[in-house]
Amino acid sequence: MDSKDMMKRLVEPESVAIIGATRKTGEFALNLVQHLLAYGYTGKVYPVNPNASEISGVQAYHSVGEIDAHIDQAVIMTPREAVPGTLKECADKGIACAVVVAQGFNDAGDKEGKELNRQMKDVIRDTGIRVLGPNTFGIANGFINFSSSFAQIRLDKVPVGVICQSGTFFHGFPEFRLTGKGIDIGNACDIGFIESLEYFEDDPQVKVIGLHIEGINDTKRFLETARRISLKKPIIALKTGKSDRAAKAMQSHTGSLAGNTLLWDSALKSAGIIRVNDMEEFYDIVRLFTIAPLMKNNRIAVATYSGAAGIMTMDALQGSGVEMGELSTQTLQKLKDIAPPWLHVGNPVDFWPIMQAAPNQGLAMRDILDILLSDDELGGVMFLQLAFVDRTAEGLRMFLNYMAARFPDKSFISAIPGSSDVQCITGLQQDGKHVAYPTPERAARAFSRLWQYSRLRNGF
């Protein structure tokens, strides 16, 4: 079968057999049938368990062969010993692809695991069935309320395709669910980064691609594929395994070879991939690209509630490629017109004294941002404001959505520290117009990454 058709059955299944479905129910049962009902998945679900005739109210089958219907995908949740045989049954039934959940193949410390891995690969070679995994959460697809994860996750329709080697990325953070469509390639005995990237390449539901990479088998083809796709959609990569010890651990985690981190740096860069440094930056930068438009140049203005936070921003921008230069004479004059006469007006713009001197503080804040956001010489505007308490956080959220909607083509990013920052930042993320972070340094880093990709796309 064509790889793209197979990937469609894998990520967007209309029917799924769950082999080794548990009969346990309740909160900690890891009952996938129960999860799919809870998600509201509308495809056909066929639980397979030799000892059950129904699971969570859904008719169950004793073997996959008994199911008298077409099946897009099998999720194999059996212990490792049963995997090769079960996979063969799936192939015989005409199923195109299977998710193999179990651990204990090449990642295991014993001979039996390696032997089972060989048997599994033999079935793949002999029958043509394709395998995602082993050692995987499988698929998450918020657009069809589907996930093969044995742990229940929160699904969301975010325009992000994630290809990862760990289910941890299916779980997101409070402000950002991350995975609109997720493919956990696990130990990648068959389906890997390349098929998955190609699936996301023309997917209209996916605007940004996130990669968690431990190792890659066919590096050359991976880089060629990424080079083509990164000119259409931003690709953000968290490549882990920098130390010798990590390389050793990865071999037992996903059986990957780590490789030299500097080589990876230049290889990923040459393919137009944005390499991030840690889990937090991965989430920060992926969600940045779900919202922020590209930058037209690398000069930004910073409007800040606090001189101190403005200085932290400058520290963070140092060497980033993004500059906080002087404002134009025209823009400076507009700001001076509303500032108290003693205030030294420059970049960053210290808006607190301007607001305090104004008859209406809210209007003054709007005017300041209007002046900066409408300055065509600026590639972006950063706004730093505190979320003092829940109520001011709500007001700030409304205000920022309003300003972002007025200037949809300007790169506009906020940092919102304070005791109610999560509330404000999560709300803004859900609204989908404006991206905000809890510290000035994380907002500055986001601008730096945005400029990195803007250069690639615009050929600067």
Add this chain to the structure above:
Amino acid sequence: MDSKDMMKRLVEPESVAIIGATRKTGEFALNLVQHLLAYGYTGKVYPVNPNASEISGVQAYHSVGEIDAHIDQAVIMTPREAVPGTLKECADKGIACAVVVAQGFNDAGDKEGKELNRQMKDVIRDTGIRVLGPNTFGIANGFINFSSSFAQIRLDKVPVGVICQSGTFFHGFPEFRLTGKGIDIGNACDIGFIESLEYFEDDPQVKVIGLHIEGINDTKRFLETARRISLKKPIIALKTGKSDRAAKAMQSHTGSLAGNTLLWDSALKSAGIIRVNDMEEFYDIVRLFTIAPLMKNNRIAVATYSGAAGIMTMDALQGSGVEMGELSTQTLQKLKDIAPPWLHVGNPVDFWPIMQAAPNQGLAMRDILDILLSDDELGGVMFLQLAFVDRTAEGLRMFLNYMAARFPDKSFISAIPGSSDVQCITGLQQDGKHVAYPTPERAARAFSRLWQYSRLRNGF
């Protein structure tokens, strides 16, 4: 007056005059009298406003001289022009110290600001009154429900003394309020880091000292003071102003000279101060020291839900001074006894397969941590677990509090990513027994800083 007595009146005032108190009320009025009532401050409050006889139900005075009572502290909230004269009136009234809120002195772009600054300093020299500020939020003291901040803040009894040059640090983050006792020295025309450090030195309510530094006047005496105190309490510093532009901006923010960042690095290190890199690390590391005991050696074990997260931890620990070495034969054997036979048991400990093979998953997780936390050869234990949904986050919080209480002398830090991480992390912080971060890398960084200070204190 003795500096320590004066600082006591400043940070723990039993009576305060609010000069230039506003008559406006409501949410955005910045009415300090109203804030103090809301905080539940039980000291005496004397609002001063030439046009009011009461403010928010509290008797007001037309001038400070009219108040017929002893006053510990004046908060001067007038426009800048009125500051020198008002300060003189306070001195004549016998008030020992004043908070000067207004901006526009040496930080301003005009001559008048500099002239007003000179006049203010003349009053200080001639009368002996001491000044905190100008350009400051003043004081926050959660232990007596007091703050001079014009913006209402959330007070808390956290054992942290903060000395800063921006009110931003009075506002905290959702998981951590930061400022138990805060001294915003602002432009530091008089009271500065040294008096403030000495105040916190013997303060039994303060366990950790946090510094936000833009610049320091008497660097030599500051470093001597810090060197003495850092052997009693950890001092964490965010020193900002790394670029030339930042140095210029700081001159207009707090009138400070930035100085070379490498010089600062070695100077702070020589004084036993832990220098952090950004706002997020400042909060992370200060709150670390409010809870975590010191490490007895630099070897840690990592128990992880995910091989991938374990690898991220290794990446983050590289070059940190903290090592994830091999586990002892005895500890390995104890783990192997409860692990499935095929599992490669090492460090990190992949606990998911062990839990899945166990009759009771919760007990298995407890057993794994028991084995690691009771291993005397380990200096610390890191625990990585997902907060899937709100309910698992609550269970995790209970579990971690239970484990931390069983091993109060072991350095034990968690990373809890997932869609409910904030809930779990904030809850744990409030409970005060266990410290957790949302990513493996931030937990690894915390261990690295904990070891840095443990070495200093234990002379390793």
